[in-house]
Amino acid sequence: MxxxxxxxxxxxxxxxxxxxxxxxxxxxxxxxxxxxxxxxxxxxxxxxxxxxxxxxxxxxxxxxxxxxxxxxxxxxxxxxxxxxxxxxxxxxxxxxxxxxxxxxxxxxxxxxxxxxxxxxxxxxxxxxxxxxxxxxxxxxxxxxxxxxxxxxxxxxxxxxxxxxxxxxxxxxxxxxxxxxxxxxxxxxxxxxxxxxxxxxxxxxxxxxxxxxxxxxxxxxxxxxxxxxxxxxxxxxxxxxxxxxxxxxxxxxxxxxxxxxxxxxxxxxGGKSPIVALADCDLEKTAEGVLWAIFYNAGQICSAGSRLIVERSIHRKLVEKVVEKTTQLQAGHGLRNTNYGAINSKEQLDKIDSFVQRAKSRGIKCLCGGHPISNEATGKGWFYAPTIMDDVPMGDELVQEEIFGPVLSVQVVDSVEQAGEAANCTDFALAAGVYTQDITHALKLAHEIDSGQVTINDYWAGGIEVPFGGNRKSGxxxxxxxxxxxxxxxxxxxxxxxx
Known part of the structure; x- marks a missing residue:
């Protein structure tokens, strides 16, 4: 510093x-x-x-x-x-x-x-x-x-x-x-x-x-x-x-x-999907997913809050993301940590209510799922980075914006199903696609309804690139x-x- x-x-x-x-x-x-x-x-x-x-x-x-x-x-x-x-x-x-x-x-x-x-x-x-x-x-x-x-x-x-x-x-x-x-x-x-x-x-x-x-x-x-x-x-x-x-x-x-x-x-609002196809680079994709949802503790309109993954790599990819998630260190913003606070107590309670309702419905929580405190002080508003696995398409975790560090995993069996899953909400702000196949990448970029699609780098872009949403995203x-x-x-x- x-x-x-x-x-x-x-x-x-x-x-x-x-x-x-x-x-x-x-x-x-x-x-x-x-x-x-x-x-x-x-x-x-x-x-x-x-x-x-x-x-x-x-x-x-x-x-x-x-x-x-x-x-x-x-x-x-x-x-x-x-x-x-x-x-x-x-x-x-x-x-x-x-x-x-x-x-x-x-x-x-x-x-x-x-x-x-x-x-x-x-x-x-x-x-x-x-x-x-x-x-x-x-x-x-x-x-x-x-x-x-x-x-x-x-x-x-x-x-x-x-x-x-x-x-x-x-x-x-x-x-x-x-x-x-x-x-x-x-x-x-x-x-x-x-x-x-x-x-x-x-x-x-x-x-x-x-x-x-x-x-x-x-x-x-x-x-x-x-x-x-x-x-x-x-x-x-x-x-x-x-x-x-x-x-x-x-x-x-x-x-x-x-x-x-x-x-x-x-x-x-946004409920932006990250599509991970079977041929994606698992390490690069896991790193991209991590920061797509946990940057700014998920408090981003365009956060990648849904991971849509092909079944053949579902377990391997999710395990990598969970492993990386456990390495995040929550703490006060000025203490040089890599994971920050939730902006208000009201927002913290809203996030937790989504997760607790999901648990009561039987949705599996792979990590997180509860409020935490600043380890150094015991104070502040923090929520553990959370991953909810194999979430049904119609569930509120998929359909509603949580605006917090909660990743919902959706499992699909084909590129066609991935495109359908990506478009299953009322939101259409951003989307990411991870694949080595340029044909699949461009096909999904065309089919996904969103204001912007990035390929193999979720936060790609800058001030030069137009940004905004379709449908209920703006x-x-x-x-x-x-x-x-x-x-x-x-x-x-x-x-x-x-």
């Missing part, structure tokens, strides 16, 4: 907090307390202790933020030189990289994930800022060949004020994933981070401010979904909503957007050049010379 991380870690464990954390709303370039004066607590999942407090915004605070964003869009940002927008985003990327240790420590504390995972989140966020910085001056229209003395062309313009509702599992990365293309396109943003993980969005405000972003272009309102999130997505001045979260809440967001005819990008795509279309509208202009 770096000297700064060591110092921040020592500071945290001796004082119970980190100095200088933001605790107010960021609206129109100013740090202000919520009008009500109310606050919400931020809890370290690794210990179950409160380590910070932030302002709790309500409707009147949301009104201030949206009006500031609307004013900044009309008066400053929509006509800002695109190359200058790119320069600001690039400067923000440099500043974030320079402060990466601080961001990683705070992200680990806020989410409960291991420090190494938090460092990866910060690094990918830096990359996302740089990617969209390079896009800012490359958003352009087209011309249409009408002939007969008529000239027709299109202008690509920013939609206006955008709302960003951020989840608690990847607060920094998800904020930047939406905000960076929005700002590059000329939109302004109001961000509502999850109440469990409010700090990185606020810290990012300091980065943007130092990078020279005009006041009102980026605003952050912390608070609950009911008091801050709902009035934000209901606001008539919000032209686009980017939401990542549950299907139930996503449905409500879409209903709110419909009332104002606002567009939406929804990244919702609408629209984030990342890549395609994400820019969320924040743009096309205007056609036609002129006659006759």
């Amino acid at each position: 770096s000297v700064q991380i060591d110092a921040l870690t020592e500071e945290y464990f001796s004082s119970g907090t980190v100095r200088g954390l933001p605790n107010k709303l960021f609206i129109d370039g100013n740090w202000i307390s919520a009008i009500s004066g109310e606050e919400i607590e931020t809890i370290d999942p690794g210990l179950g202790n409160v380590f910070a407090k932030v302002s709790a915004a309500q409707t009147e605070d949301v009104e201030l933020a949206v009006n500031a964003a609307s004013k900044a869009f009309k008066e400053v940002w929509k006509d800002f030189k695109p190359s200058k927008r790119g320069e600001i985003l690039a400067k923000a990327a440099d500043l974030l990289e320079q402060q990466s240790d601080l961001f990683a420590v705070v992200e680990a504390l806020d989410t409960g994930k291991p420090l190494a995972e938090a460092q990866g989140d910060v690094s990918s966020s830096v990359g996302a800022l740089r990617y969209y910085a390079g896009c800012a001056d490359k958003i352009q229209g087209d011309s249409f060949p009408l002939g007969d003395g008529v000239f027709s062309f299109s202008s690509v313009e920013a939609v206006g004020v955008t709302a960003h509702i951020i989840p608690w599992n990847y607060p920094l990365a998800t904020t930047i994933r939406g905000v960076a293309p929005a700002l590059a396109a000329g939109c302004t943003a109001v961000v509502k981070p999850a109440e469990q993980t409010p700090l990185s969005a606020l810290m990012l405000a300091k980065i943007f401010e130092e990078a020279g972003l005009p006041a009102g272009v980026y605003n952050v309102i912390t608070g609950t979904g009911k008091n801050a999130g709902s009035p934000l997505v209901d606001h008539p001045k919000v032209q686009h909503i980017t939401f990542t979260g549950s299907v139930g809440t996503g449905t409500l967001v879409m209903q709110a957007a419909a009332r104002n005819i606002s567009s939406v990008t929804l990244e919702l 609408i629209g795509r984030e990342k890549g050049l395609e994400a820019l279309s969320n924040y743009c509208t096309t205007k056609s202009i036609t002129m006659s010379f006759s």
